[in-house]
Amino acid sequence: MMIHEGIDIDNEPVEPTRPNGLRRIIGISLFLGLAMSLLITVGYFAAHRRTLQREISGRIEERDQLQAITDRLSAAESQAESDKRIVLNLLGLCRSVEDIPDLPGGRIVAARKEAGTICMYVPDGRHTLEIQSEWGPASRKQKFASGEIPGAAGVKTWHVPLLPCSGYWLTLRADRSEEPIQWELTSNHSSFERKQETLPLEGFQYRGSSYSVDSTVQFPNQVKAFLAKDLEQASRTLEGVRLMSTTFNGSVGDENYAVKTTVRLRSEGPACISASDALRAFILKSDEYLLPYEGDGKYVIRRAQPGDDVMKQVD
Amino acid sequence: MKFSLRTLFAFTFLVALALLAWRMFQDSRRDESRLQLLNAEIKSLEARVRLDDPAIHRVILSKVDELEPLHAMRERAVTHFDVLQEKYSGVEERGSDVLSIRGLPALRRHDEPVRVLFRMIVPRQRSVWLKFGVHQVERNVNSSRGSDQEDDLLSESPFDVSGPFEMQLQPGDQTLSVFAGEAKDGSLPVEIALNDKLLFRSCFESPDVTGTGLIHISAPSQIDFDSRRDLPWLLSTNINVESEGPDTERELAYAFSIWLSDHSSDFKGFPGK
Numbered sequence: 313m314m315i316h317e318g319i320d321i322d323n324e325p326v327e328p329t330r331p332n333g334l335r336r337i338i339g340i341s342l343f344l345g346l347a348m349s350l351l352i353t354v355g356y357f358a359a360h361r362r363t364l365q366r367e368i369s370g371r372i373e374e375r376d377q378l379q380a381i382t383d384r385l386s387a388a389e390s391q392a393e394s395d396k397r398i399v400l401n402l403l404g405l406c407r408s409v410e411d412i413p414d415l416p417g418g419r420i421v422a423a424r425k426e427a428g429t430i431c432m433y434v435p436d437g438r439h440t441l442e443i444q445s446e447w448g449p450a451s452r453k454q455k456f457a458s459g460e461i462p463g464a465a466g467v468k469t470w471h472v473p474l475l476p477c478s479g480y481w482l483t484l485r486a487d488r489s490e491e492p493i494q495w496e497l498t499s500n501h502s503s504f505e506r507k508q509e510t511l512p513l514e515g516f517q518y519r520g521s522s523y524s525v526d527s528t529v530q531f532p533n534q535v536k537a538f539l540a541k542d543l544e545q546a547s548r549t550l551e552g553v554r555l556m557s558t559t560f561n562g563s564v565g566d567e568n569y570a571v572k573t574t575v576r577l578r579s580e581g582p583a584c585i586s587a588s589d590a591l592r593a594f595i596l597k598s599d600e601y602l603l604p605y606e607g608d609g610k611y612v613i614r615r616a617q618p619g620d621d622v623m624k625q626v627d
Numbered sequence: 628m629k630f631s632l633r634t635l636f637a638f639t640f641l642v643a644l645a646l647l648a649w650r651m652f653q654d655s656r657r658d659e660s661r662l663q664l665l666n667a668e669i670k671s672l673e674a675r676v677r678l679d680d681p682a683i684h685r686v687i688l689s690k691v692d693e694l695e696p697l698h699a700m701r702e703r704a705v706t707h708f709d710v711l712q713e714k715y716s717g718v719e720e721r722g723s724d725v726l727s728i729r730g731l732p733a734l735r736r737h738d739e740p741v742r743v744l745f746r747m748i749v750p751r752q753r754s755v756w757l758k759f760g761v762h763q764v765e766r767n768v769n770s771s772r773g774s775d776q777e778d779d780l781l782s783e784s785p786f787d788v789s790g791p792f793e794m795q796l797q798p799g800d801q802t803l804s805v806f807a808g809e810a811k812d813g814s815l816p817v818e819i820a821l822n823d824k825l826l827f828r829s830c831f832e833s834p835d836v837t838g839t840g841l842i843h844i845s846a847p848s849q850i851d852f853d854s855r856r857d858l859p860w861l862l863s864t865n866i867n868v869e870s871e872g873p874d875t876e877r878e879l880a881y882a883f884s885i886w887l888s889d890h891s892s893d894f895k896g897f898p899g900k
Contacts (some may be wrong), residue, residue, distance in 0.1 A: 350644035357651030378672035388694035395701035413707035610695025
């Protein structure tokens with residue numbers, strides 16, 4: 313009888329079988345192979361997750377820092393207009409110069425009161441109030457126009473040094489009683505003496521007026537500009553902050569006359585623009601007129617020097 | 628087929644390992660999604676603060692330096708307002724038949740119209756009636772009214788409650804507050820309160836309502852009304868609506884007025900809340 317593995321050729325065929333040892337080896341190998349593969353997979357994913365977790369932690373920190381910046385920015389932006397409005401509203405509620413409070417923030421704050429009157433707060437620093445009047449004949453057509461007086465017959469400019477961190481009350485007066493045009497300046501600073509001046513224009517018969525008052529909250533010498541041409545202009549002339557412009561219309565004798573008065577606050581130091589305006593200047597690539605940022609939320613405008621290449625290009 | 632206990636254990640072990648691997652795979656995928664989300668968030672925030680351009684980024688950061696001090700200025704203004712309010716709110720009693728009234732300063736703290744406030748000393752020996760009525764006025768014309776002008780009052784109008792209403796004021800110190808809010812979604816709210824008690828709340832309902840025009844007596848300091856002097860009209864608020872007609876055309880607009888009177892007109896009482 314020939315015996316072949318698993319087959320009894322003489323008798324009925326039997327299931328082919330492997331020896332138990334070989335089967336066990338195959339089984340164990342398969343098990344170990346599979347287990348090893350799975351362990352390697354688990355190890356790979358564990359290492360991958362550790363890397364991801366580290367990366368996520370770093371990104372969360374980065375995101376939180378950026379979020380904190382944008383949150384501060386959004387809060388400041390959304391509050392700013394309302395903050396300014398409340399400060400101006402308060403100044404509007406002041407009924408005398410003594411009512412003007414000390415305001416932090418290093419800004420000039422000016423609000424219109426009744427016609428011809430403004431109240432203002434000036435911050436720390438050296439400031440001079442400039443009141444400039446010019447007068448002359450004006451045609452009936454011109455008298456209500458922009459206030460430009462062709463061929464001014466007279467000009468008078470007053471410069472009043474102001475004390476810092478104080479409130480001021482300025483009134484320009486003209487009425488139909490043939491009293492001369494006057495201005496009066498008072499302060500809530502005990503060392504500031506009341507100033508009153510009269511326009512040297514005899515015989516002016518007042519008939520009406522127009523006022524333009526800039527209720528404002530701004531830095532000393534701040535220019536509201538971001539276009540290259542405005543910044544270029546500001547780099548050449550220091551205009552200060554315009555507070556009020558009035559035109560009194562009337563007559564001297566039989567001739568129509570107009571008196572235009574402009575009130576400015578000139579402060580020591582260079583012209584500047586706010587960071588908000590600087591952002592527009594940077595976006596519009598007109599930032600070459602700005603000096604590097606030095607703080608306080610404003611950018612100083614570079615003074616034009618003779619032979620300045622940048623200025624020449626613009627010219 | 629037979630399984631030995633050992634085979635079963637091995638199989639279970641493999642299945643557990645496979646499940647663990649699957650779980651780790653799922654967690655990795657979740658972490659990857661989270662990372663992607665964070666990256667997108669960071670990219671959007673970077674764009675907001677312009678990290679792509681260091682110069683502009685620096686200017687954006689400097690805006691915070693510009694704007695934050697304004698908040699300290701506002702805080703100072705709000706604190707100082709209390710001083711002004713105290714200073715300009717005083718009303719003295721001037722006699723048993725004298726009504727004294729003074730307009731109180733009000734600070735507009737929010738983006739809504741300011742409340743108009745009147746402080747009154749109501750005399751003991753005089754009847755003082757507070758009245759409210761809706762009427763019509765010429766469009767874009769703000770004018771005062773006589774306190775006894777009651778013949779044109781409306782009982783129906785686009786206000787959901789039109790009145791007219793009245794109440795007799797109790798003697799003593801009273802503060803009247805009148806508020807006409809901003810038009811929103813075709814509705815403009817109006818509130819009248821005496822001291823802390825709400826007398827009346829209504830809404831002007833019209834798809835074309837745009838806002839209000841207010842005129843009131845000017846009383847920066849105390850005004851006294853003795854028995855020889857008629858009690859005053861206090862305020863009128865015109866309700867502005869968009870009009871398609873030319874401005875020159877005379878059109879009527881709705882308005883409400885509040886006034887004081889020595890006598891009752893048999894109006895209904897204020898409805899309260």
